[in-house]
Amino acid sequence: MTGKLLIENVWLADGTGAPLRKCACLTDDSGRIASIEKGGSACAAETVVAGNGKILAPGFIDAHGHSDISALASPECFSKISQGVTAEICGNCGLSAFPVTPENRSHLEELYANYGKTIAWSSCAGYREAVRNAGALLDLYPLCGHNTLRAAVRGYGEGEASAEEISKMCGLLDEILEQGAPGLSFGLLYTPGVFATPGEIGALMTRVAGAGKICTAHLRSEGDRLLESVSEMIELALEAGLKRFHISHMKTAGKANFHKLAPLLGLIDEARNRGLEISCDRYPYTESMTQLSVILPGAWGKMDDGTLKRTLADPENLLRLAEELRRSRTPEEWERCRIVSCTHPKYRAFQGKKITAAGPDPALTAAEILAFDPVNAQAAFSGMSEENMRRIIQLPYCVGGSDGNALPPDRRFGASHPRAFGALAKFVRLLLDMGSSPENAVRKVTGLTAELFSLPDAGLAAPGRRADMVLFDPDTIDGNADFSAPETPASGIAYVFKNGEIVYSSRS
Ligand SMILES: [Zn+2]
Numbered sequence: 001m002t003g004k005l006l007i008e009n010v011w012l013a014d015g016t017g018a019p020l021r022k023c024a025c026l027t028d029d030s031g032r033i034a035s036i037e038k039g040g041s042a043c044a045a046e047t048v049v050a051g052n053g054k055i056l057a058p059g060f061i062d063a064h065g066h067s068d069i070s071a072l073a074s075p076e077c078f079s080k081i082s083q084g085v086t087a088e089i090c091g092n093c094g095l096s097a098f099p100v101t102p103e104n105r106s107h108l109e110e111l112y113a114n115y116g117k118t119i120a121w122s123s124c125a126g127y128r129e130a131v132r133n134a135g136a137l138l139d140l141y142p143l144c145g146h147n148t149l150r151a152a153v154r155g156y157g158e159g160e161a162s163a164e165e166i167s168k169m170c171g172l173l174d175e176i177l178e179q180g181a182p183g184l185s186f187g188l189l190y191t192p193g194v195f196a197t198p199g200e201i202g203a204l205m206t207r208v209a210g211a212g213k214i215c216t217a218h219l220r221s222e223g224d225r226l227l228e229s230v231s232e233m234i235e236l237a238l239e240a241g242l243k244r245f246h247i248s249h250m251k252t253a254g255k256a257n258f259h260k261l262a263p264l265l266g267l268i269d270e271a272r273n274r275g276l277e278i279s280c281d282r283y284p285y286t287e288s289m290t291q292l293s294v295i296l297p298g299a300w301g302k303m304d305d306g307t308l309k310r311t312l313a314d315p316e317n318l319l320r321l322a323e324e325l326r327r328s329r330t331p332e333e334w335e336r337c338r339i340v341s342c343t344h345p346k347y348r349a350f351q352g353k354k355i356t357a358a359g360p361d362p363a364l365t366a367a368e369i370l371a372f373d374p375v376n377a378q379a380a381f382s383g384m385s386e387e388n389m390r391r392i393i394q395l396p397y398c399v400g401g402s403d404g405n406a407l408p409p410d411r412r413f414g415a416s417h418p419r420a421f422g423a424l425a426k427f428v429r430l431l432l433d434m435g436s437s438p439e440n441a442v443r444k445v446t447g448l449t450a451e452l453f454s455l456p457d458a459g460l461a462a463p464g465r466r467a468d469m470v471l472f473d474p475d476t477i478d479g480n481a482d483f484s485a486p487e488t489p490a491s492g493i494a495y496v497f498k499n500g501e502i503v504y505s506s507r508s
């Protein structure tokens with residue numbers, strides 16, 4: 001047998017969790033796996049890659065990404081590909097790039113302006129076509145984001161959706177699921193998802209249940225009201241007849257909530273026993289990252305980015321916000337806040353540093369950053385338990401997710417949380433260090449994710465499957481990025497293959 005590419009002398013972790021086996025892998029002209037042969041191989045191929053006893057696995061799947069637009073703007077998707085990730089579930093936390101209507105178009109354009117891409121689509125199908133045309137190396141599986149969906153019908157304003165509006169959302173959602181979205185994501189902390197009533201959430205879940213797909217959620221609260229937030233979603237999901245519910249970046253945020261992991265796992269087990277298959281993803285870091293605007297108190301927090309920027313253009317309003325921030329946040333809370341990315345010329349140099357380092361008055365610093373460019377002001381917040389993170393990662397239903405974007409190695413689109421360049425590699429590292437078998441660690445970033453989200457052509461390495469694979473060294477695989485050098489590539493990734501082509505190689 002002759003083929004295109006022969007990867008010889010490897011241990012195969014095929015994504016199913018089956019024990020490693022020594023083999024050689026041959027691909028064909030169509031970019032698929034032609035054969036996997038035990039031991040050595042007598043096959044001939046145009047290109048031979050020496051595996052040197054490393055592990056060959058299906059390309060990793062990032063269960064929780066936000067590359068919706070960045071993958072179009074930077075199709076080589078370096079931050080992902082360089083850590084072995086060849087596919088991603090995007091459209092997370094309620095935010096997808098569709099459906100687009102006159103109600104949400106200008107907001108989405110503003111949100112994505114940084115990437116210099118025009119939104120030339122309105123539907124899920126149109127968006128997927130744009131991804132294909134851009135030639136993104138990363139396969140994107142976009143969830144429908146509830147916030148985008150809600151805004152497509154009634155904008156970003158406050159208030160309950162009427163029965164008619166909910167029915168419109170359901171209609172749009174049906175179309176989107178039919179066009180191949182693997183499910184619906186909620187972002188109930190963010191505008192306008194935060195205004196959704198249980199009735200609205202339940203109605204949408206019923207449609208997802210009918211389509212046999214999955215719902216994911218960035219919960220209303222990941223800390224003080226974590227258990228109530230999970231219970232709310234579980235009850236609604238069961239009532240809607242949903243079969244699969246996925247908790248995004250599962251955590252117990254804030255020291256006062258660290259003890260809630262045991263009751264949280266209790267709630268999940270109970271729901272699983274009642275027929276709801278609950279899963280979760282987790283990034284292997286204890287600092288979260290989100291828009292700096294999440295710190296806004298009271299009425300400020302209900303403004304969308306455009307309104308906020310317009311309001312803060314008045315210097316009096318800016319000072320008023322600074323005063324309210326001073327009153328609403330403790331010095332300890334400011335200490336835990338880090339500027340990850342901002343475009344304000346005065347504060348650019350403090351990207352990656354604590355906000356308290358940027359000036360004597362963090363409240364004023366925050367207000368100025370938000371007034372300048374709220375869309376691109378990203379902040380990290382420490383306050384997660386390392387021990388709980390490790391326990392969550394080991395849960396049999398937890399898969400690897402970065403919560404990061406596909407980014408180029410330069411800072412063209414702003415600085416990032418280290419998770420964008422290291423999350424999946426670090427996830428595998430932690431699992432191996434905690435005693436997981438390599439085949440299990442691999443399954444949690446490949447086959448299991450593909451199962452949960454019903455991905456048709458990812459997550460398994462077998463003859464006939466697409467040759468999207470990663471060759472890595474289990475001794476050295478790790479995510480090495482940190483806040484001081486967030487673009488540091490992962491280590492231990494020897495080769496990444498996409499459709500049988502070498503798309504990344506390192507000398508590690
Ligand atoms: Zn989220």
